Amino acid sequence: MALDSSVSVKQFLSKLDLLKQGAEARVYRAMFLGKPTIVKERFPKLYRHPILDEKLTHRRTVQEVRAILRCRKAGISAPVVYFVDYNSHAIFLEDIVGSITVRDHIASTQLSQTKPGEQLDLLAKKIGQILARMHDEDVVHGDLTTSNMLLRTSADNGEMDLVLIDFGLSYISALPEDKGVDMYVLEKAFLSTHPNTEALFEKLLKSYTASSKKSTAVIKKLNEVRLRGRKRSMVG
């Protein structure tokens, strides 16, 4: 019986455009109930023990969905969840059409503008604010990169709306250490993807500090983690 519906989902997915395949999941694009939808399917990992695989996959799916709802409730833009199939571990989410990743935006802005700094300052400020709000809700994203942030033109006022996606590694935590690591992950991803953006990231952190009520402890931890990282001198 459980097979029945898994078969339906698999049949459905087999006819779709595969957007990308990661180590964790396959992402497809489809129309679902009349809406453009992204389907994220966490496929079984054969290298894992099957019971563990099922538990892990289920847990990851649940955590992702909870994090999205929690963020949305706090006013952070994240894709709307339309349907979750806990059998095939597939999440059907809103496809944010007409958006580009922050990664692409920064890259193209750097290429085309003579003074990219000014354009991007506002973006850095916004990112800082949104992450502050997210961490204040005790949501740790787990995979903060500029590819996991989308910019979409808001319908109401034509302003750019920042949407966070891919909550696959998220969890709930109040610990400044976890949030500090979250920011560290972003810093590493940011600086390695976008050359010469140290000042921009600083602005992001400034905005974060100003917008978050619990930022001092987080930034403190961030500094500690920075010292801890790879290829660091262990001179205390």
Add this chain to the structure above:
Amino acid sequence: MHLTQRLELFPDHAVTQLLFRDVKNAAELRKKAMEGEINGALINPAMIVMPFQVLVAANKAVHLQKIGKMKTRSLNSEIIFNLSPTNNISEAFKRFGISDNDNAVHIVLVHSVDEDHVADTVAKVDGQQLQVDQVSTLTDTDKIKKLFRVTPKEGNLLDAVVCRMATKDVVAQH
């Protein structure tokens, strides 16, 4: 007038929605639905923001029926249950189902693709049929916001409602 959507995940199934106002025989309709003469769910349109919300509930209901994990006893009651933000079944029926003295009704029929019950169903309703997307004219936004605990910063009401419907099983009920 009516709206039919095929379920992509269950290609032989389709969902047809019909909307009526100035309904004079709500009690009779309820009876017919309970006895199976109308094989559909009768929903209170005041609680519906847009038809998409109903599709999400119906899709989930069919999915759960297929895997034998419905929480209620029938597909139609499952649709009504899925519309509710809580896991309390009787509360769901009370808030999202219709009562004998209601004068508007949103009917949802899940059927196979080649079946057509529209004419039959319309004939049974003593009321004025509306375009289904006009349900927004009957929506009680404040009531929905209150029940679903939607905060102003969440923006779009439909998104807020659908997201909660879809994640209800794993998010602890406030």
